[in-house]
Amino acid sequence: MIFAxxxxxxxxxxxxxxxxxxxxxxxxxxxxxxxxxxxLIAGGFGVGKTTLVGAVSEIRPLHTEEVLxxxxxxxxxxxxxxxxxxxxxxxxxxxxxxxxxxxxxxxGTPGQERFWFMWDEMAYGAxxxxxxxxxxxxxxxxxxIDYFEQRGTPFIVxxxxxxxxxxxxxxxxxxxxxxxxxxPIVLCDVRERDSAxxxxxxxxxxxxxxx
Amino acid sequence: xxxxxxxxxxxEAGPLVRPYAxxxxxxxxxxxxxxxxxxxxxxxxxxxxxxxxxxxxxxxLEMCRRPAxxxxxxxxxxxxxxxxxxxxxxxxxxxxLEERRAAPLAERPSPEILQRVLxxxxxx
Numbered sequence: 001m002i003f004a005x006x007x008x009x010x011x012x013x014x015x016x017x018x019x020x021x022x023x024x025x026x027x028x029x030x031x032x033x034x035x036x037x038x039x040l041i042a043g044g045f046g047v048g049k050t051t052l053v054g055a056v057s058e059i060r061p062l063h064t065e066e067v068l069x070x071x072x073x074x075x076x077x078x079x080x081x082x083x084x085x086x087x088x089x090x091x092x093x094x095x096x097x098x099x100x101x102x103x104x105x106x107x108g109t110p111g112q113e114r115f116w117f118m119w120d121e122m123a124y125g126a127x128x129x130x131x132x133x134x135x136x137x138x139x140x141x142x143x144x145i146d147y148f149e150q151r152g153t154p155f156i157v158x159x160x161x162x163x164x165x166x167x168x169x170x171x172x173x174x175x176x177x178x179x180x181x182x183x184p185i186v187l188c189d190v191r192e193r194d195s196a197x198x199x200x201x202x203x204x205x206x207x208x209x210x211x
Numbered sequence: 212x213x214x215x216x217x218x219x220x221x222x223e224a225g226p227l228v229r230p231y232a233x234x235x236x237x238x239x240x241x242x243x244x245x246x247x248x249x250x251x252x253x254x255x256x257x258x259x260x261x262x263x264x265x266x267x268x269x270x271x272l273e274m275c276r277r278p279a280x281x282x283x284x285x286x287x288x289x290x291x292x293x294x295x296x297x298x299x300x301x302x303x304x305x306x307x308l309e310e311r312r313a314a315p316l317a318e319r320p321s322p323e324i325l326q327r328v329l330x331x332x333x334x335x
Contacts, residue, residue, distance in 0.1 A: 033313055034250055034278050034311065034313055035313045035314060035324065036248035036250055036280045037248065037320055037324070037328065038247065038248055056335075060282075060283070060286040061286055061289075062282060062285055062286050062292065063285070063289070063290065063291045063292065064291060064292040064293070065291045065292065065293050093247075093282055093286070095282075095283070096335075098331040100327060100331065101313070102324075102327060102328060102331055103280075104328065105247065105248050105280070105282055107247065107282075121246065121247070122247065124246065124318065125246065125248070125316065125317060125318065125319070125320070126319075127319075127320055127325065127328065154319075197332060197335055200332055201329065201332050201333060204325055204328050204329045204332060205329060207319070207320075207325055208322060208325045208326060208329060211319065211320075211321070211322045211325055
């Protein structure tokens, strides 16, 4: 789950223990060869986005917030918006660093529509998106599929194999989602590293085919 | 009257008052756009008024001795992204930070880069 990390003290302790001192070592080359690339992991709430990210990369917490206002002055301040409230949102991202200077950043996109203001920024320059689905709640993925189709962002559909998911054929799922024949659909178990890796490979292959 | 000053989404989110005090109340800096994976590095210039840099900004400069992304910096500083944008914009505008870009900014990565990523993933 992206939101409502219930035990911040222990999770941040785990995060720092797991990555003690290594966050910059991960970006080790000292020439201009560093390349940071984004992959989006979209899908309904509780479908397993964070589990997928964690299966294949080092997870780090990130706080963001809903935008207060967007006044086109040079620098705007909070005067006049005292009546508005803002919330911060905890989300995670995963980082996967390779020896050749490339680092993949996996961002779980906040599922609720009120966070869509973030999607354009996240999608710009991204390799593409994985739309993770739970066959028991297919409708939760419609918004993400619509978004990436309209935006022209390469995406694949990954079916997280909760119990019962295998009862549906990929053909049935494709029909139900009404996606183009060229969009790959894969089955996966987001808890498994190899499975998560295979999902990412399928996405990059697809992005390359449509590049 | 209800106080709108502080609202929390959950316990971890914490109050907003202090982080935005750090930016002196500013929420945006026009003309400065950062992507989550924009890589920043120190320019090597000395701050003219070092004393006036917030401790947080000094820490950011320390971290940016080697290139670091906005996502990494934000996570490491444990500040909201919007606050980081303002702090980073200040440092950028003072000529203390610059962007490190290994590939041109584009809507999509080039096929050459995608092939490298694919090879990297397959070798994982």
